[in-house]
Ligand SMILES: Nc1nc2c(ncn2[C@@H]2O[C@H](COP(=O)(O)OP(=O)(O)O)[C@@H](O)[C@H]2O)c(=O)[nH]1
């Protein structure tokens with residue numbers, strides 16, 4: 001098969017087996033390159049934490065500080081937890097995460113309640129969809145987990161999701177929500193992950209709330225911030241993406257699941273969650289922009305074709321340097337506040353709307369099944385001329401349209417290919 | 418969009434691309450079927466599809482290499498409305514999948530047909546696929562005659578198959594090959610976009626089903 005799918009970077013198999021791309025030769029303590037989930041296969045070892053053969057002294061130091069703070073968490077300000085979560089390596093291990101994630105979003109002890117049983121919830125209208133997605137989430141569990149334990153966790157996952165949408169009935173389940181829920185569940189357990197997931201889903205600044213509306217329109221709008229952010233950092237790259245017509249779909253699962261669905265390495269996922277739990281709601285979109293910027297060379301060498309570009313971008317390589325990417329994303333955020341970008345996003349959406357109208361028109365004709373003889377180009381363009389000009393002699397008109405055409409082709413060459 | 422067409426080396430033939438969109442309710446096996454066709458095996462750790470996924474495979478028809486692009490879509494309603502829309506553009510053929518053990522997925526076919534129609538794709542080659550024929554008992558499966566009636570009504574071939582069974586591999590193959598052959602035999606009627614400096618050269622055709630410019634991808 002001589003397609004680019006066989007390229008180790010973009011092949012589907014990479015996502016499935018997770019081990020077809022060569023692992024980079026990196027120092028084991030390089031935090032940008034931690035172990036792949038699939039490499040940790042000891043059946044008894046049910047967590048994803050990796051032991052570093054040799055630990056970065058900076059990290060050893062940070063661990064000590066975190067432990068000191070955890071001795072007496074009540075007197076620690078949330079800013080301190082945020083600093084830990086955002087700086088290099090984040091919260092380092094799941095043992096710390098389990099305690100600190102709830103604190104980052106302000107979950108209190110009395111919110112930790114016993115979950116109801118699955119049977120009580122099975123009549124919910126979303127039950128089937130949730131179960132379907134939960135049953136297909138095998139990849140997200142620690143490798144080697146005993147069957148019974150996995151099934152028990154999957155039931156907890158279903159309960160967790162249904163509990164939230166029962167408590168907040170106007171929130172709609174989306175495919176991908178289960179990827180966020182399972183990350184919380186694996187780290188914090190079923191009691192703490194319920195209030196945690198509620199905080200993330202409900203409220204004016206809840207980061208997942210826009211995804212849970214009746215339609216995906218709000219999500220699409222927020223994803224549209226990606227291109228303007230990229231454009232401000234690298235105009236040529238933005239142009240390249242724009243020209244391919246790739247849109248934002250490739251990044252949709254990233255945003256909807258905070259990368260949980262799209263990354264093979266568990267350690268990368270939880271590291272990102274450390275950050276996202278205390279970042280502004282739109283921050284994951286800036287991380288998306290930073291990833292695309294990081295992959296600019298590949299984008300430039302890709303054909304300006306929607307399918308090729310989608311394929312290239314949607315498959316994330318296993319060796320992304322997330323520590324650097326987070327730093328870049330933070331800088332992008334500081335330099336380009338969402339409010340600054342609003343007009344650019346609005347312009348982009350207007351343009352899309354116009355394209356959609358053209359498309360709708362085309363579709364109507366298709367549906368009518370009519371043969372649409374396309375008028376000769378000068379005449380097509382003549383339609384856009386002001387009425388008085390249209391009555392000018394034919395030769396003048398032709399010359400004029402030719403001139404306009406030349407200018408138009410110059411600026412919009414892709415339309416004429 | 419297809420810059421590649423303009424950069425093609427004269428004399429060196431560019432691969433034809435056929436774009437096929439795969440539709441159907443959540444969980445019927447769209448992802449597994451496209452995976453089976455493109456990778457030749459069952460995807461045993463299938464995951465929910467979020468938005469749109471993409472797979473492709475190069476096949477040969479009369480010694481010519483053809484690229485089949487399969488757009489695997491999310492089944493959940495909320496993704497359909499605004500997001501998947503974009504991907505109906507320039508699609509050449511449609512696969513609708515249902516699960517023969519779940520009648521409700523069969524009953525959704527009508528709404529999928531509406532969706533196809535609203536995108537002006539009724540003229541495109543379409544096939545109906547009943548998946549998971551390895552599952553359930555003969556009584557619990559949706560009767561073939563019943564499915565066949567609906568397929569006839571919509572004028573599309575019906576396939577019953579399984580993405581899971583290796584023995585069904587050929588059958589899965591024939592689903593997509595049927596479409597590819599249909600598209601292949603249809604395409605002399607289409608515009609061949611010729612790379613020129615002055616924009617597309619127009620060819621007048623008597624039985625053109627779709628507006629010209631958007632078909633260039635078929636032949637690029
Ligand atoms: N028994 C059986 N299971 C299947 C078959 N195809 C898919 N599945 C399973 O059905 C579930 C949904 O499949 P998937 O391809 O993800 O469905 P999609 O939502 O339509 O993409 C997964 O758990 C698959 O393992 C099949 O032919 N036979």
Ligand SMILES: [Mg+2]
Pocket residue numbers: 447448449464465466489490491492
């Ligand atoms: Mg799928």
